Amino acid sequence: MNRQAQAAVLFLTGGAILHAGLTDLYLRYVKAGLRPLLLAAGVVLIATAIATVWYDRRERRTRTDAHADSDPHSDPHSHAHPHDHVHAHREPGIAWLMTLPLLALVLVAPPALGSYSAMRTGTALQKQPWGFADLPAGDTVRLSLVDYAGRAAYGHGRSLGNRRIRTAGFLAMGSDGTPYLVRMALSCCAADAQPVKIGLTGHTPTVLRPDTWLEVTGTYTTKRTKDPVNEGVIPFLDVTDAKPIKAPRDPYDESWNG
Numbered sequence: 001m002n003r004q005a006q007a008a009v010l011f012l013t014g015g016a017i018l019h020a021g022l023t024d025l026y027l028r029y030v031k032a033g034l035r036p037l038l039l040a041a042g043v044v045l046i047a048t049a050i051a052t053v054w055y056d057r058r059e060r061r062t063r064t065d066a067h068a069d070s071d072p073h074s075d076p077h078s079h080a081h082p083h084d085h086v087h088a089h090r091e092p093g094i095a096w097l098m099t100l101p102l103l104a105l106v107l108v109a110p111p112a113l114g115s116y117s118a119m120r121t122g123t124a125l126q127k128q129p130w131g132f133a134d135l136p137a138g139d140t141v142r143l144s145l146v147d148y149a150g151r152a153a154y155g156h157g158r159s160l161g162n163r164r165i166r167t168a169g170f171l172a173m174g175s176d177g178t179p180y181l182v183r184m185a186l187s188c189c190a191a192d193a194q195p196v197k198i199g200l201t202g203h204t205p206t207v208l209r210p211d212t213w214l215e216v217t218g219t220y221t222t223k224r225t226k227d228p229v230n231e232g233v234i235p236f237l238d239v240t241d242a243k244p245i246k247a248p249r250d251p252y253d254e255s256w257n258g
Helices: 003-022 024-028 032-069 093-107 145-154
Strands: 140-142 164-173 179-185 194-202 213-226 233-244
Touching: 003 024, 003 032, 024 032, 145 164, 145 179, 145 194, 145 213, 145 233, 164 194, 164 233, 194 213
Parallel strands: 140 164, 194 233
Antiparallel strands: 164 179, 164 213, 179 194, 213 233
């Protein structure tokens, strides 16, 4: 691949990264906190592409000037054949197929990881948190699914008491028909995503469709089970109310820190 083709690929890569970083598309790949790094990487790639084109053109002009100065036609006593100069070979057009994945990145938004991945990956809830902050005042408390799962699994509900808990996640079904509410937790990017799961008991919806996003309200229960994939703890929530909701802007739970 010649320099112009390399510059084109660099430019398209940088443009695709900027497009993802300036929209919500990047949230399908990495944590929200990495957005500045993505934007910086896109700018650097585009600047590199422009610099590559500039240097290539400057070298071409230098070679052209040098060739003109040594052109045999300018010397009447020279007997060199006019076709003795070296011809540049064109690069194969198939090299441009490398740009297709970049176009796919821009044109096709991949779906977020869902119930299929969640039920085939062990729970990320395997390390006890350092501690739990006091809950805010009020009869009903909104908690992230990760926060509730940690308090229920390792705090044994002591920090929850009899408070009503409201949380949200997408639905997944166990092999025995048990419904689970799940959030995929990221350490860095979607490639290392792991699910945090809580089981649902009590007044669960009569019609359960995997990957449906639900907001549930309920209370702590001592019921728990072990994840069949990695033996991790899966606490339960005794549901009193559940309703479908729209999938959030960020489908991954970035409150998880591994």
